[in-house]
Amino acid sequence: MDHSTALLTDRYELTMLQGALTAGTAERRAIFEVFARHLPNGRRYGVVAGTGRFLAALESFRFGGPELEYLTSQGIVDEPAAAWLESYRFSGNIWGYAEGDCYFPGSPILVVEGSFAEAVILETLALSILNHDCAIASAASRMVRAAADRPLIEMGSRRTHEMAGVAAARAAYLAGFRTTSNLEAGRAYGVPTAGTSAHAFTLLHDSERHAFQAQLDALGASTTLLVDTYDVARAVAVAVELAGPELGAVRIDSGDLGEMAREVREQLDALGAPKTKIIVTGDLDEYSIAALAASPVDGYGVGTSLVTGSGAPTASLVYKLVARAQTDDGPLRPVAKHSVGKPSRGGRKWAVRHRDENGRALAEVVSTSEPTPGPYDRPLLRPLVVGGEIVGREPLSEARDRHQRALAELPPSAFQLSRGDAALPTEFLNGS
């Protein structure tokens, strides 16, 4: 994003800035943390995603002429606040869980240290990106597990905001999806793209036979033909007749997908096309994917349920002040509100994944002093920004690989699709 991201911000962040500048408290050292009080929807684990996008957005978080003109002309900030914003560059430190790692209730997935003023105005940007991307990746990861070794195609762009679709494709790939239909995700993030044709292509032509021939002429026999526009059995017969046994795949988008897959598999085998694959699509989620495990399906296309987080469209992450100094260079002191039903733990957090000698995760250990990790424990926070400089960039492929390693540590209960408790208990250690 080369546009400024500075106004992707809630107004109250700038009025708080102005209030703190007025009161002389803006430069107090502060720590904010991003965490989830609970996992949504009875999930067993969450997946960290969006960190890379956040770092890119942070780089573009600049109040230039157009932004300041809007803010001052609307009376949203006064002159001193506008002057402060004009020279704004985040100069603090940020640590975070690595993208692709798993998280649990209370995991401090992002820790932001800076002056109150420079950290408070990042709340909405950080939360928007992480809440969306973690929600999608967490749903995607379950779908990938449910599909076992069969590939998943992300195709939900049409069912979500046009830019959210791009981020969703990135998050799904990170969590193990094989490809996406979204071309911008291909260009911006290098996610492999896939896609062949819709019912409209068949309906455009004078017959299904004409349509199949047109597609084969343009894309070759390895393409995927959509066979449920009229009559599936007839379409499969025509498809193999025209493409021969080298036909790449057929796609079924309606009906009882398991039953259809069985019938089509038998038909393809009988027609001498045993290598032609069967792709199914149509309102799939992790449950319907799992239900098709015994059906002769070779790949799944997932749309709506992926981009809407399969019932949990937001990760419910919050951004909370947990410590601050009482003078500009005084020591950090823990703070926490006492609001009913929203427990907060004051103090800066560290986190390790406590593991046994076989590398099996036993607990998420969150502490308010720097821990001494046990011999098999894995520290979870890594530096992302040091003194304002972004140091945490990495290729998306690293996050994708990391996710598979993070899953391999988890106990089997993590992979139950049913609702339940988090797969790891979070242990809070108060070291102070």
Place this chain on the structure above:
Amino acid sequence: MDHSTALLTDRYELTMLQGALTAGTAERRAIFEVFARHLPNGRRYGVVAGTGRFLAALESFRFGGPELEYLTSQGIVDEPAAAWLESYRFSGNIWGYAEGDCYFPGSPILVVEGSFAEAVILETLALSILNHDCAIASAASRMVRAAADRPLIEMGSRRTHEMAGVAAARAAYLAGFRTTSNLEAGRAYGVPTAGTSAHAFTLLHDSERHAFQAQLDALGASTTLLVDTYDVARAVAVAVELAGPELGAVRIDSGDLGEMAREVREQLDALGAPKTKIIVTGDLDEYSIAALAASPVDGYGVGTSLVTGSGAPTASLVYKLVARAQTDDGPLRPVAKHSVGKPSRGGRKWAVRHRDENGRALAEVVSTSEPTPGPYDRPLLRPLVVGGEIVGREPLSEARDRHQRALAELPPSAFQLSRGDAALPTEFLNGS
């Protein structure tokens, strides 16, 4: 958006384009329509939103150097298709329901007429924008009704993708929300913004008293003080002590909001601040807003449930080919697939809202020939693009006003919060 929107597109649209160019069918005249097979979640009506954003995105739908370089280097399109895309300008016609109008199952809220090639590649762009914005506006409209005359503040940006938050603020305003916290929505769409402070601001200061004084110094007595960081009754007492009876409002973000509002109202009145308002926030949706109708609440802030469509994060709109010519300039003929469980009606549609002499809506009439509206009927499709030229731009305020007029036509059953049938039956007339 001044960036190209051309890659906010599913790959299969471009492979279909290539297939049609190869087969010589790309220039066949075609009609695609956007409609919902059903309303989500037992809703009584849907709200059209996003049309204005779609028209802006259409204007930026251009395949320039970076887009073509990506597509050809990845082998996604061949040279003839790339050349076709390079000169792409939509040259057809688009009609649509006006933004802010209501829709029902089968309502053709967007009708795109052009060559197959120029229309098929708009599928994802149109659906992404309309599916998101209609979902948000449809949820927002119910919240506005539930709040009766009390104002609603949209504050959900942090719980959705950073750009979806901007669009959500726009859609909520269109549906009757008073303000948004999202500054970019203020700048880009002129939505009024609101916002004062978070718990972090109180926690930053040495005491709640210091924090309140800082906020009052910066923003004046008309501000809204957040009173639930520690003890609500004590905070309210300090707030009125410092601000006097001119204190604008207090905000409560936790606990039993109805009970808290009653206690705080009594306290404010006893302290001589009867004009100080009470704003409540904290995971509100249309149901909890309605449940607070008898409580002394003056305004609601709504976040998560607004930006996630209150259980229906997508409007489930589809983009279907309904008619096409069999030669480049032949007559349009209806087409429809026969897929199981996904009924489609072929042929270009017109729509009127059938009304009685009092202007009360009786039915949504969708026909496959141009209708002769009755004396009280209201035609629903208006030209948005004529011969490639965008003619349907309008200020957001017009859509906002229109929505209130559209609601005023609906029968009382439209405003039941419970799940049920659409408030109007959709009557399909086959005029051919």
